[in-house]
Amino acid sequence: MSTDELRAILNRLEELHSSFEEAFSRLYEGSDELEEILRKLHELSSKKLELTTRLYRELAKVGGKAEETSKELYRNEHQMKFRLEELLGLLGKNDFQSRVRMKVSLDRLLQFHRIYDYAVRKGLGELSAEVEGLAFLGENHKKVPVSILEEVRRTKDLERRFEKLVTFVGRLYAHPSDVYRVEEALKEWHSKGLLWVEARNLEKLSGVRNAEEILEGLALIGVVEKRMRGGEGVYRHRAYGED
Numbered sequence: 001m002s003t004d005e006l007r008a009i010l011n012r013l014e015e016l017h018s019s020f021e022e023a024f025s026r027l028y029e030g031s032d033e034l035e036e037i038l039r040k041l042h043e044l045s046s047k048k049l050e051l052t053t054r055l056y057r058e059l060a061k062v063g064g065k066a067e068e069t070s071k072e073l074y075r076n077e078h079q080m081k082f083r084l085e086e087l088l089g090l091l092g093k094n095d096f097q098s099r100v101r102m103k104v105s106l107d108r109l110l111q112f113h114r115i116y117d118y119a120v121r122k123g124l125g126e127l128s129a130e131v132e133g134l135a136f137l138g139e140n141h142k143k144v145p146v147s148i149l150e151e152v153r154r155t156k157d158l159e160r161r162f163e164k165l166v167t168f169v170g171r172l173y174a175h176p177s178d179v180y181r182v183e184e185a186l187k188e189w190h191s192k193g194l195l196w197v198e199a200r201n202l203e204k205l206s207g208v209r210n211a212e213e214i215l216e217g218l219a220l221i222g223v224v225e226k227r228m229r230g231g232e233g234v235y236r237h238r239a240y241g242e243d
Contacts, residue, residue, distance in 0.1 A: 001058045006131045009051050010124060016051070017120055020044040024113060027106075035091050038084060045081040052077045055127070064156045066130040073123040075231035076116055082230075083109045161220060168217020181206040182214045186224065186237050196227065196234035 023040050026033075056070040087109060090102045172179050185206035189197045199212040208214070215235045218224040225236045 003131055003134050006055070006058065006134070007128075009055050010128055010131065013048060013051050013055075014124055016044055016048050017124070020048065021117060027110065038088055038091070042081070042084045042088060045077065045084055049074075049077045049081050059127070059130070062130075062134065066127065066134075069123050069126050069130065071231065073120065073127070076119050076123070078231045079112065080116055083112060164213070164216045165220050167213050168220070171214055171217070178206075178208045179214050179218075182208050182211045183218065183223070183237070185211075186215075186235060187239070190237060190240045195240065196229065196236050198232055198234055202235075 020041060023037060023044065026037050052070070052074045056067075056074040059066040059070040083105070087102065087105050090098055090105060093099075093102075182202055185202045185208075186197055188205060189201060194201075199215055202215070203209060203211045212233065215224060215226070215233070219226045219235065223238060225238060226233050227236075228234075
């Protein structure tokens with residue numbers, strides 16, 4: 001994909017996000033047209049997620065900050081679409097339990113939106129700068145020898161792994177009990193029938209903050225396995241079998 005195509009995707013994402021924010025502001029006004037607003041937001045969110053997915057897949061080939069930023073952008077868009085679909089699934093249900101769930105889901109959506117808008121705009125700005133940087137490598141990535149790009153990618157990947165390992169060793173030295181609690185929490189989730197576990201679930205069970213730092217380190221030394229689901233990492237202890 002050329003840099004012009006990447007620019008076009010980013011420009012379209014900025015347009016869609018502006019439209020999304022304009023529509024979202026109606027939720028804060030307490031409009032009675034809740035279903036209409038949610039369906040409009042879901043339509044825009046679906047378009048944004050589709051473009052963000054394309055962007056992430058392309059920039060994953062580049063690696064480095066471009067990959068990480070596009071991954072975070074994808075994750076935010078995926079979370080927004082999920083929250084909107086959760087609300088849409090509760091529309092039309094008038095029993096007490098559904099009304100309570102509707103209020104809780106709407107509150108969660110509004111709370112998530114407080115960081116979502118800033119994160120998306122920041123991400124789009126950073127990606128625009130990254131794409132302009134790619135332009136210096138030539139209008140098409142293929143003009144740069146594949147061997148050089150692959151070597152750069154491997155070097156950046158090694159740097160990220162080393163940084164994660166340093167962070168893990170620091171946690172292991174300063175708070176060894178945190179590592180033990182996270183590992184035991186992972187095993188406990190497995191014993192309850194959940195084979196692949198998200199970091200936030202382990203934080204709730206273990207009481208350890210930033211458990212992902214520990215999980216990434218455990219993955220690097222081979223204690224746990226990691227895979228991506230919905231833009232987020234999920235983890236499994238190697239002592240447990242395949243699903």
